[in-house]
Amino acid sequence: MSNKKRNWKPQTALVHGGTLRSGFGETSEAMYLTQGYVYQTAQAAEARFKGEEPGFIYSRYANPTVDMFEKRMCALEGAEDARATASGMAAVTAALLCSVKAGDHIVAARALFGSCRWVVETLAPRYGIEATLDDGTDIANWEKAVRPNTKLFFLESPTNPTLEVVDIAAVAALANSIGARLIVDNVFATPLQQKPLQLGAHIVVYSATKHIDGQGRCLGGVILSDKKWIDENLHDYFRHTGPSLSPFNAWTLLKGLETLPLRVRQQTESAGKIADFLAEQPQIARVIYPGRADHPQAAIVKKQMSGGSTLICLDVKGGKQAAFALQNALDIVLISNNLGDAKSLITHPATTTHKNLSDEARAELGIGPGTLRLSVGLEDTDDLLEDIAQALKAAK
Numbered sequence: 592m593s594n595k596k597r598n599w600k601p602q603t604a605l606v607h608g609g610t611l612r613s614g615f616g617e618t619s620e621a622m623y624l625t626q627g628y629v630y631q632t633a634q635a636a637e638a639r640f641k642g643e644e645p646g647f648i649y650s651r652y653a654n655p656t657v658d659m660f661e662k663r664m665c666a667l668e669g670a671e672d673a674r675a676t677a678s679g680m681a682a683v684t685a686a687l688l689c690s691v692k693a694g695d696h697i698v699a700a701r702a703l704f705g706s707c708r709w710v711v712e713t714l715a716p717r718y719g720i721e722a723t724l725d726d727g728t729d730i731a732n733w734e735k736a737v738r739p740n741t742k743l744f745f746l747e748s749p750t751n752p753t754l755e756v757v758d759i760a761a762v763a764a765l766a767n768s769i770g771a772r773l774i775v776d777n778v779f780a781t782p783l784q785q786k787p788l789q790l791g792a793h794i795v796v797y798s799a800t801k802h803i804d805g806q807g808r809c810l811g812g813v814i815l816s817d818k819k820w821i822d823e824n825l826h827d828y829f830r831h832t833g834p835s836l837s838p839f840n841a842w843t844l845l846k847g848l849e850t851l852p853l854r855v856r857q858q859t860e861s862a863g864k865i866a867d868f869l870a871e872q873p874q875i876a877r878v879i880y881p882g883r884a885d886h887p888q889a890a891i892v893k894k895q896m897s898g899g900s901t902l903i904c905l906d907v908k909g910g911k912q913a914a915f916a917l918q919n920a921l922d923i924v925l926i927s928n929n930l931g932d933a934k935s936l937i938t939h940p941a942t943t944t945h946k947n948l949s950d951e952a953r954a955e956l957g958i959g960p961g962t963l964r965l966s967v968g969l970e971d972t973d974d975l976l977e978d979i980a981q982a983l984k985a986a987k
């Protein structure tokens with residue numbers, strides 16, 4: 592089968608997209624665990640380095656297995672080009688830092704994954720890159736934050752852990768009007784349920800650690816954009832700073848992509864049912880779930896997302912003590928700060944993922960002492976509902 596660009600639907604692209612078959616004709620993608628590549632002649636090496644002959648040079652730059660993963664992600668996202676990275680944070684950091692220089696200004700939604708917030712709020716200013724963070728759900732805040740030197744917008748939607756939703760098309764339009772670029776961290780939505788590039792975003796980043804692997808095995812990340820931005824901004828930064836993905840992990844992620852639609856569909860379906868169940872429980876003060884009519888930005892969810900979420904945010908009445916009791920009483924659902932996994936995982940953000948924020952900053956994000964984030968896995972929905980019901984009873 593040739594690898595011509597075709598009008599494949601996601602499920603087909605995720606099984607066949609990007610496949611580079613060797614002379615042995617293997618069905619499964621080959622794992623090229625090599626650092627370097629040999630050339631037939633000195634002239635061939637020269638031509639390869641000059642870019643006159645296609646081929647690989649060094650695995651910090653590119654590697655056949657990593658290349659398959661990048662191409663398959665491009666097919667899914669509808670992006671022209673991509674670079675795979677060793678982790679989601681390597682993707683976020685590279686995408687941000689290759690876009691700005693000292694004297695530039697970044698505007699970001701303040702509801703960000705903890706490490707992303709640190710990069711924008713703490714690391715970037717050390718290099719003379721100023722940042723303004725505000726509530727991203729109100730477009731007026733983005734407009735207010737813009738300065739003459741604003742070069743970059745950054746947001747995550749839905750956000751971690753309170754599943755706030757930002758109007759990507761509105762922020763992208765504002766970015767375009769001032770000649771800035773918008774980076775969207777699309778981890779929580781997955782590439783299947785939200786298409787930031789189609790909504791006008793310029794760059795999309797993922798932690799492939801989450802749903803893309805989805806089976807708790809390895810870290811990874813990916814940056815997707817148009818070819819021009821990658822050539823002009825990311826290409827040299829990436830080659831010379833070395834956030835490259837290991838071919839072994841790229842292979843694992845390729846296998847993850849084959850089953851991504853099945854997993855995300857099942858996990859989202861279960862999550863919807865669990866969210867509805869939780870919303871009716873007297874011990875639960877609040878359930879936030881994109882896909883429920885009572886989500887604070889339900890109209891935007893409807894406009895820009897094609898599915899709900901595999902994650903649920905809930906507030907247990909009785910604060911930290913009640914939230915801990917519920918976590919401890921769960922049998923199938925495991926206590927872990929990871930997400931997007933085959934196994935259902937629950938975490939208490941105030942004491943784990945968001946413990947480094949001040950009480951005030953946590954309150955701004957809607958993270959209270961009773962807030963829990965539930966990542967719904969692939970277990971049978973009825974077993975999960977039963978587990979949560981028995982845990983609520985035991986924790987009473």
Ligand SMILES: *Cc1c(COP(=O)(O)O)cnc(C)c1O
Nearest residue numbers: 678679680704776778798800811
């Ligand atoms: C996990 C995560 C990251 C970081 O990814 P790693 O693979 O852990 O480095 C960034 N953004 C979001 C929204 C995440 O959930």
